[in-house]
Structure formats: C-alpha cells, structure tokens
Amino acid sequence: MCRDDRCEHSLPATPPATAAEPGTEGVDxxxxxxxxxxxxxxxxxxxxxxxxxxxxxxxxxxxxxxxxxxxxxxxxxxxxxxxxxxxxxxxxxxxxxxxxxxxxxxxxxxxxxxxxxxxxxxxxxxxxxxxxxxxxxxxxxxxxxxxxxxxxxxxxxxxxxxxxxxxxxxxxxxxxxxxxxxxxxxxxxxxGRPGPAFTPDFPPERAQGRGRAWYRGDGHLHTVHSDGRRTPAEVAAGARAAGLDFIVSTDHNTSSSHGVWGRYAGDDLLIVTGEEVTTRNGHWLALGLPAGEWIDWRYRSRDDAFGRFARKVRRAGGLVVPAHPYCPYVACQWKFGYDDADLVEVWNGPWTYDDESAVDTWDAMVGEAVRKGGRWIPAMGNSDAHSEPQVIGLPHNVVYADDLTTGAVLSGLRAGRSWIAESRAVQVDFAASGGGRRAGIGGTLTAPADTPIDVRLDVQGVPGGTVRFITDEGQLHQESLPASGSGSVVWRTTTSLAAYVRAEVRHPMADGSPGKGNTMGPALMWGPMAALTNPIFLRRSGS
Structure with a gap:
C-alpha cells in the first residue's frame, strides 16, 4: 500500500493575511x-x-x-x-x-x-x-x-x-x-561567520558483485530525510539483514540523503540514489539519479510537465517508475498515463487489492504492446518501507545484471530481466524452450507456429503455493506446489497459442485453499503473491 500520508489536494486560494512580529517593520x-x-x-x-x-x-x-x-x-x-x-x-x-x-x-x-x-x-x-x-x-x-x-x-x-x-x-x-x-x-x-562547509559523501556506483548474475534489491525506501523514521544507517542494516544486494534511496521530493549514503555502502551493498516525486496527481520514482540531483514535483497532470522531468531523468541514465498507481490516498493515484514510464511498480509492500488492480492494468498494457508491436513496460515491486514494522525487502526485485553496478542494475530493470520476490526465501527460475532455442525472463523465443514450447518454472520457498501461467488469453495453466514449497511446473504451448507467458506464485488463502480462481467473491480471488515474473515473449517465425 502507499506509505505516504498525503491528503486531499487543494484548489485556488484566497488572500492570506500577514503580520510582522512587534518591534519589526509592518507589511503594507x-x-x-x-x-x-x-x-x-x-x-x-x-x-x-x-x-x-x-x-x-x-x-x-x-x-x-x-x-x-x-x-x-x-x-x-x-x-x-x-x-x-x-x-x-x-x-x-x-x-x-x-x-x-x-x-x-x-x-x-x-x-x-x-x-x-x-x-x-x-x-x-x-x-x-x-x-x-x-x-x-x-x-x-x-x-x-x-x-x-x-x-x-x-x-x-x-x-x-x-x-x-x-x-x-x-x-x-x-x-x-x-x-x-x-x-x-x-x-x-x-x-555570524559560516561554519565549515559540508562535504557530501555520495555512495559509489559499484559494489563487489558476482559478475553476470541475479541480484536482489529494493527500489523504494524512505528515511528520516523525508517521512521515514529509520536513519540511513538503519535502512542499510535492514537491507543487509534482508539479504539484498542493492537498494535505491527514494525520499520524497528531496536529494538531501544522497550526501550521507556513502558511509553505509560497501562491497556487499550497492546504494543507488533516487527520489520519490510526489505530485498532486500521483507519485513516481526517479531511480538512478546522479548523486545530488533533484527532480521537481510541483505540477499536476493537466500542467503537461511530467514528460519534461521524465526526460530529464532518462537523459541522466535513470528510470521513471509510476509508484503504487492504485493507492487509495489523496494525490497518490496515478493520472499521468504510462507513455513516459520505463517500468511500473505493481507490487508495493504487503499484498493488497491495490496490487491486484495494478497487476491487471499492467498485464493489459503488455497485451496491448504485443498487439501493436510497440514498447512494453516491465513490472517491479518494492517495499516502500518507512518505519517499523514495515519490512525492508517486502517485496523486492531480482534482477539479472552484468555486474553489481548502478548502470548494470538499471539496465536489467529497464529490459525487464527481473522478477519480484516476497523475500529472499523465495527462489524462482523461469524459462521457455523449443525448436532448439531458450529464452528467459524479459527475453523472446522465436519459433514456427506449431513448434512445441515448454514453459518451466522451478520454485522454492512457497509451501502449498499455487503456480499460475498467464498469457495474452489469461490464465492457461495452474498447479499446486507441495507442502515443502519446492517444485517444478512445466506447461506446453506454441507461438500460435501464446504471445507471451508470465508466472505468478501465490500463497494459499487464509483458509488453506489455493483461492477462488476466476470467480467473483468477497475475498481475493487468489492468495497473496509470493513471486511475480516479467513475461517471456513467444514470437512466430516470420511475424
């Protein structure tokens, strides 16, 4: 859910009155x-x-x-x-x-x-x-x-x-x-005379990575530099405790924390500078801002200013990510559209109806991109943690990157080579193979229309969970995991039947059932999300 406590926006104002303190000059x-x-x-x-x-x-x-x-x-x-x-x-x-x-x-x-x-x-x-x-x-x-x-x-x-x-x-x-x-x-x-000048301690753009590998990171976190109650030291400690490889600093409407993160980064933790831009018509993440850079938030969707600042972030090598687009709080719901977005945050903190709506909207956008042959927008998930008991890394992104550097991590996210995990305990491997070829998350497998394509998901850490394979037609396969939480699910399709396939792993419902499925009811149709992948695209040869 949205962690911000912003309330209802306001309209044009009436003249306020001012008064000088006694003993000072008055105001005309x-x-x-x-x-x-x-x-x-x-x-x-x-x-x-x-x-x-x-x-x-x-x-x-x-x-x-x-x-x-x-x-x-x-x-x-x-x-x-x-x-x-x-x-x-x-x-x-x-x-x-x-x-x-x-x-x-x-x-x-x-x-x-x-x-x-x-x-x-x-x-x-x-x-x-x-x-x-x-x-x-x-x-x-x-x-x-x-x-x-x-x-x-x-x-x-x-x-x-x-x-x-x-x-x-x-x-x-x-x-x-x-x-x-x-x-x-x-x-x-x-x-009086000014004191010693402040010397910023910006975080390095490289940590001790494992070369080309999967890296875990939370891209939406707050500290005392905005409305969080954790210090940067506490956030860094929480990220390490969650087993994360990187985090992004996204305090609301300010870059002030950038200059202190350097002392908390290390070979084991990459800290990326960013900002959560909180406008009156929705919030967005500017990920990977140059250290010390600030992005303005003083506009609405009708002002036609968002694109200007999105381009500024992108020119600097960063990513533009609409955050919690269905957050019910005032000024949080996203009203700017997605033409200028690089990703969209579909999972924000513990799983809620807001996230169900965000995933449904995102899935529809993926389908529309396939239909038009245009650009698709990857999904990401973040904790948006502000203070205890909000959990850093619930959820986080698992990104396939060339190394543990700011540029490589952002490139992996931009390309959709990522999936979202509830915690480090959840492990997923998702791929499609057929016709002598193989593609992973964010990739494309091209094959003749009738060539069998095997889609395989290997899962660990979701006891009694439910695996769902979802395509441009909707859910086409569902299978339960054993009580151990580990298992493999294989489903066969062709490029003529599915234009893309993505995977969800859900926890059981509170009553222990796998969920209501595609039916209406007062409860969530499915249990809370444990893992969510970006799609693998399936393309017919010659199309």
Missing amino acids: RRRLLMAAATGVALTLAPVSFTHQRAGAAVTGATPAGDGQETQVVTGHLETGAADFVYLPVRVPAGVQKIAVEYSYDRPAVPAGTPGNSCDIGIFDERGSKLGGKGFRGWSGGFRTSFEIADGEATPGYLPGPVRPGTWHVVLGPYQVAPQGMDYTVRITLTY
Whole structure:
C-alpha cells in the first residue's frame, strides 16, 4: 500500500493575511498578495530583515555582526487554497543560519471531510522556478521546523551557504478544512561567520558483485530525510539483514540523503540514489539519479510537465517508475498515463487489492504492446518501507545484471530481466524452450507456429503455493506446489497459442485453499503473491 500520508489536494486560494512580529517593520496590506501566473500558486508580500542596518533593533540579538533576528507571518487560507503558497524572505548579507518554524490550526471537521494539512519547504536566492536551481529542501508535513547552515541542515534540507537575496518559504496546503486554515510562519536568521562547509559523501556506483548474475534489491525506501523514521544507517542494516544486494534511496521530493549514503555502502551493498516525486496527481520514482540531483514535483497532470522531468531523468541514465498507481490516498493515484514510464511498480509492500488492480492494468498494457508491436513496460515491486514494522525487502526485485553496478542494475530493470520476490526465501527460475532455442525472463523465443514450447518454472520457498501461467488469453495453466514449497511446473504451448507467458506464485488463502480462481467473491480471488515474473515473449517465425 502507499506509505505516504498525503491528503486531499487543494484548489485556488484566497488572500492570506500577514503580520510582522512587534518591534519589526509592518507589511503594507495593499501589497499583501501577488498571484502567480500559473493560477495554482500564490506569492505573499515579502518579509524583510533589518539587522544589516547599523543600530537596527532586533529580537534577542545585538545590532552588531552576530546575533539573531526573527520575523513572524500569520495568515488565513480559505477552502480551495492554492497548491503552493510562496513567502519571499529577503535575506541580508552576513547570515550564518536560517531557521523556519510553522504551524496551522486543525479545527474539528465532520466525519468524511478532510481536515487541515500543510507541507513546507524552501528555495534559496537562485529562485523558485519550476525545475530551477534554487531548491534547498522539503519535509512535507513530517516536520514543523528546519534549519539550514553552511555545514549542516535538518534532514530533508541541503546544507550550504545562506547567501543574500530573496529566498522563498513554500507552503503546500494540500488539504484545507471548511473553516479554512490559519497558519503561522516564524523565520529566524542567525548572523555570524559560516561554519565549515559540508562535504557530501555520495555512495559509489559499484559494489563487489558476482559478475553476470541475479541480484536482489529494493527500489523504494524512505528515511528520516523525508517521512521515514529509520536513519540511513538503519535502512542499510535492514537491507543487509534482508539479504539484498542493492537498494535505491527514494525520499520524497528531496536529494538531501544522497550526501550521507556513502558511509553505509560497501562491497556487499550497492546504494543507488533516487527520489520519490510526489505530485498532486500521483507519485513516481526517479531511480538512478546522479548523486545530488533533484527532480521537481510541483505540477499536476493537466500542467503537461511530467514528460519534461521524465526526460530529464532518462537523459541522466535513470528510470521513471509510476509508484503504487492504485493507492487509495489523496494525490497518490496515478493520472499521468504510462507513455513516459520505463517500468511500473505493481507490487508495493504487503499484498493488497491495490496490487491486484495494478497487476491487471499492467498485464493489459503488455497485451496491448504485443498487439501493436510497440514498447512494453516491465513490472517491479518494492517495499516502500518507512518505519517499523514495515519490512525492508517486502517485496523486492531480482534482477539479472552484468555486474553489481548502478548502470548494470538499471539496465536489467529497464529490459525487464527481473522478477519480484516476497523475500529472499523465495527462489524462482523461469524459462521457455523449443525448436532448439531458450529464452528467459524479459527475453523472446522465436519459433514456427506449431513448434512445441515448454514453459518451466522451478520454485522454492512457497509451501502449498499455487503456480499460475498467464498469457495474452489469461490464465492457461495452474498447479499446486507441495507442502515443502519446492517444485517444478512445466506447461506446453506454441507461438500460435501464446504471445507471451508470465508466472505468478501465490500463497494459499487464509483458509488453506489455493483461492477462488476466476470467480467473483468477497475475498481475493487468489492468495497473496509470493513471486511475480516479467513475461517471456513467444514470437512466430516470420511475424
């Protein structure tokens, strides 16, 4: 299931009010609000600081070179607020640290009505333009405060110089109660000499692999750098405990964790940098981003911006993966289509109805690609683990790669040379052979229309499980595994009968039965998934 706690998105906003803290300069209400050209963002009147002027009065500080100065902004958003509300902050020279706190009210709402929820982040003096260079951090609704200094920053934020110019605190009121939302933003500047600069420790792009082999990895994980409660050290330890060879770091809307992963990688664990891009119309994984690279999320499907950022990821050698496309939570369901996707995440965490829907949709897309002779989109599965008791590696991908390197793993995933496992205890070998030829997962076997093709699946680790072979016609073979959980299933077909075949291995239902099969009922038609392969394609000679 979707692990994000994002709630209902919001619409255009009404003018908020601002007020300066007593003792600081007031804000002219006639200049209170400037609407952004997009119509889905609002820009408030700027906040200025006075410390740079000799003799200026400041809060809790001396007017000389060191000290602090604080400004407080309050306001109100009605229901139907903008997607993003920008608060310009004029930062003078000599600032060593910027700190921001925010809060908002949570009035009682009727049952079934969304209450107030608001994200926060910040852009520096380089600007807040979509896809620009000014990004300095995002924590969503997970934190109520953050700090940025030259040598360190709150997780989710990028350390570095606090340079003079206009910064922008950005609020994301993605859910506003019928009563509206009262908010407060408190900005504190600390003056003085900057501390030592932060030196990022990016992970290497190579680990000690086994050459061309199958490698296991979880491509969707969160840490304290977004809304996870595990530290990077704990995530790395969990990956090793799960028997994984690689993981991908995918914190929401930030690259801040990239600079700390190096110390947790090793010969036994490849750590790939990435991001989960959480838009208002669905989430997607940018896997294999260059270390330190950030991908913008501030758009909807109607803005026609997703393709631009998908191409940016792909140009950098990464993969674009719509995540948990049927997640029932607000802003999680996928609305961008799949033309720009490299893979699709069809299995997210413990098996649910959402995953059944995702697999059905994906299977239909595979069939459509075969019919049209076009590009097919492979499937992947990930844990999306945020915190205990969510299990790292439930599920994960088993990828056939030339070596344990970032490039090789991404290439294997892109080509569909992978299958999805519930845990390391599950082992699968899937292949088709006939006419003196053999093809494995993601491959193509070409043979005359009437040549017998034997499809074989060897399984370990699924006691009493059910094996299903599914083609463009649907399920054409089903067989039970013994209580030991190990067995082989062979099914014969031809290239005239099946354009592709993929395998599922299911656990028994809670009552011990193999499942209801192709019937309707209140329960899942099949038991929970234990393993799911990408297809093997069967092509008639001359077609």
